[in-house]
Amino acid sequence: MMPENTVRVRFAPSPTGGLHLGGVRTVLFNYLFARHHNGKFVLRIEDTDQNRYVDGAEDYILECLQWCGLLPDESPLAGGPFAPYRQSERKSLYREYAEKLVAQGNAYYAFDTPAELEQKRKDEPNFQYGHSQRYTLRNSLTLSEAELNRLLDAGTPHVIRIKMPVDETIGFTDMIRGEVSFDTNLVDDKVLLKADGMPTYHLAVVVDDYLMQISHAFRGEEWLPSAPVHLLLWEYLGWKAQMPQWAHLPLILKPDGHGKLSKRDGSRLGFPVYAMNWFDPQTRELTPGFRELGFLPGAFINLLAMLGWNDGTDQELFTLDELIAKFSIDRVSKAGAKFDFEKAKWFNAEWLKRLPVEKLLPEVEALLDEKDIEFKEDYVRQVLPLVQERLVFINDFWPQASFFFERPAEYDLNAVKPKWTAAKTEFFKLIVEQYAGLDQWPPQALEDAFKTLMTEKGFKPGDVMLPFRVMLVGGKFGPHVYDIAALLGKEETIARIHQFLAAVDA
Numbered sequence: 001m002m003p004e005n006t007v008r009v010r011f012a013p014s015p016t017g018g019l020h021l022g023g024v025r026t027v028l029f030n031y032l033f034a035r036h037h038n039g040k041f042v043l044r045i046e047d048t049d050q051n052r053y054v055d056g057a058e059d060y061i062l063e064c065l066q067w068c069g070l071l072p073d074e075s076p077l078a079g080g081p082f083a084p085y086r087q088s089e090r091k092s093l094y095r096e097y098a099e100k101l102v103a104q105g106n107a108y109y110a111f112d113t114p115a116e117l118e119q120k121r122k123d124e125p126n127f128q129y130g131h132s133q134r135y136t137l138r139n140s141l142t143l144s145e146a147e148l149n150r151l152l153d154a155g156t157p158h159v160i161r162i163k164m165p166v167d168e169t170i171g172f173t174d175m176i177r178g179e180v181s182f183d184t185n186l187v188d189d190k191v192l193l194k195a196d197g198m199p200t201y202h203l204a205v206v207v208d209d210y211l212m213q214i215s216h217a218f219r220g221e222e223w224l225p226s227a228p229v230h231l232l233l234w235e236y237l238g239w240k241a242q243m244p245q246w247a248h249l250p251l252i253l254k255p256d257g258h259g260k261l262s263k264r265d266g267s268r269l270g271f272p273v274y275a276m277n278w279f280d281p282q283t284r285e286l287t288p289g290f291r292e293l294g295f296l297p298g299a300f301i302n303l304l305a306m307l308g309w310n311d312g313t314d315q316e317l318f319t320l321d322e323l324i325a326k327f328s329i330d331r332v333s334k335a336g337a338k339f340d341f342e343k344a345k346w347f348n349a350e351w352l353k354r355l356p357v358e359k360l361l362p363e364v365e366a367l368l369d370e371k372d373i374e375f376k377e378d379y380v381r382q383v384l385p386l387v388q389e390r391l392v393f394i395n396d397f398w399p400q401a402s403f404f405f406e407r408p409a410e411y412d413l414n415a416v417k418p419k420w421t422a423a424k425t426e427f428f429k430l431i432v433e434q435y436a437g438l439d440q441w442p443p444q445a446l447e448d449a450f451k452t453l454m455t456e457k458g459f460k461p462g463d464v465m466l467p468f469r470v471m472l473v474g475g476k477f478g479p480h481v482y483d484i485a486a487l488l489g490k491e492e493t494i495a496r497i498h499q500f501l502a503a504v505d506a
């Protein structure tokens with residue numbers, strides 16, 4: 001077993017756009033594993049595919065990690081002993097390994113031009129640059145030595161491809177899936193080094209995992225088909241003993257369980273799939289994010305952890321510290337995890353309920369400022385616990401609590417008017433008199449006075465309590481009605497009763 005202090009994991013995104021839920025969950029599992037084992041969490045930017053590079057994507061990733069509180073120990077920003085952490089800045093390093101593979105006979109130069117390959121693909125729809133075709137193409141396996149040297153000396157553009165072995169079965173033990181094996185005949189001769197000298201993902205990921213001494217590599221299941229190429233590279237480069245332990249994380253599935261959750265599913269079903277808003281500078285399309293919708297980072301992390309992991313009990317709410325203490329890869333399931341947005345909202349609501357008022361206060365004050373509402377901080381401090389458990393998002397504060405700050409502009413008269421009687425008007429006039437005479441204004445005193453009069457006049461709670469709520473709130477919702485009245489104060493409560501009576505009798 002590896003000593004605890006050698007755990008080094010990495011998140012290795014390509015900066016091609018916003019971060020999907022699945023990407024952040026990969027970050028999270030890496031982070032939790034590293035922290036659990038007192039190891040290091042590395043962020044490596046895999047930007048060798050210049051065609052897919054998107055401006056702003058790297059900053060987005062860094063900001064996202066910051067928002068989630070999953071900060072790497074080593075990264076392009078933080079630096080570290082294995083810098084640089086951006087693959088484009090490591091360009092010069094990869095060629096020697098590709099050349100070594102060529103010298104060993106595990107890779108070869110290929111001179112086919114993009115146009116030639118395109119033509120090939122047109123002529124043969126199932127064309128694969130692999131063991132069955134490689135001897136019919138323009139590469140160092142087919143060219144004479146003299147011709148090859150001539151092309152190389154002339155600086156003819158070429159790539160380096162891996163030479164996949166024929167009729168072999170290769171495999172590894174995945175930490176989640178167990179034994180996984182591949183038929184080498186089904187894998188094409190992937191490009192390792194491109195004509196511009198940039199490595200492809202396949203070469204760079206292996207070289208960097210080796211050079212950065214990565215002990216465990218966790219990535220999405222979609223990378224499993226690439227594993228045979230990587231396995232062979234580890235072997236051919238003589239590094240097999242240092243190969244990280246791999247875990248391919250299960251997919252996050254559409255709510256109906258059919259297929260991978262995509263960005264398009266989000267817009268189709270009306271929920272975010274990205275961590276934060278992503279504005280694509282090329283398409284000018286804005287993809288909404290969990291952060292902007294009002295998710296708390298703690299809740300977001302919590303719900304992601306539960307997509308494919310549990311601690312073996314029914315517990316669903318975990319703080320980051322609890323996750324660090326309890327996380328283990330062997331409790332990550334092989335099966336894809338269905339994404340359920342209602343459940344995601346439940347997580348946020350539960351997190352909001354548990355948040356100390358002092359933490360919510362600044363957010364709510366900002367909301368009130370935005371609406372130009374004047375308030376006293378201490379008043380907001382008293383309102384918050386009354387509505388906190390009704391919030392799914394912080395932004396729900398206003399619809400749930402506006403009546404604490406403003407008199408209802410209109411009433412849900414349908415709820416009361418059909419059953420309104422002169423006796424009820426009389427009842428509320430008497431309540432006003434009684435309330436006006438109270439020296440103290442605690443909820444209990446209001447409730448006692450109300451209920452005594454209600455019994456005396458032969459009303460049932462439904463007859464007068466619901467109208468009382470509508471008078472104070474405007475509608476049939478909100479916390480305990482006497483708590484509302486107590487907080488509004490005597491004068492305001494009485495004023496609202498009067499205002500309502502005028503409206504209902506009109």
Ligand code: GLU
Nearest residue numbers: 012013014046205219223
């Ligand atoms: N650069 C790959 C990505 O964009 C990383 C895959 C891996 O972790 O090996 O996800």
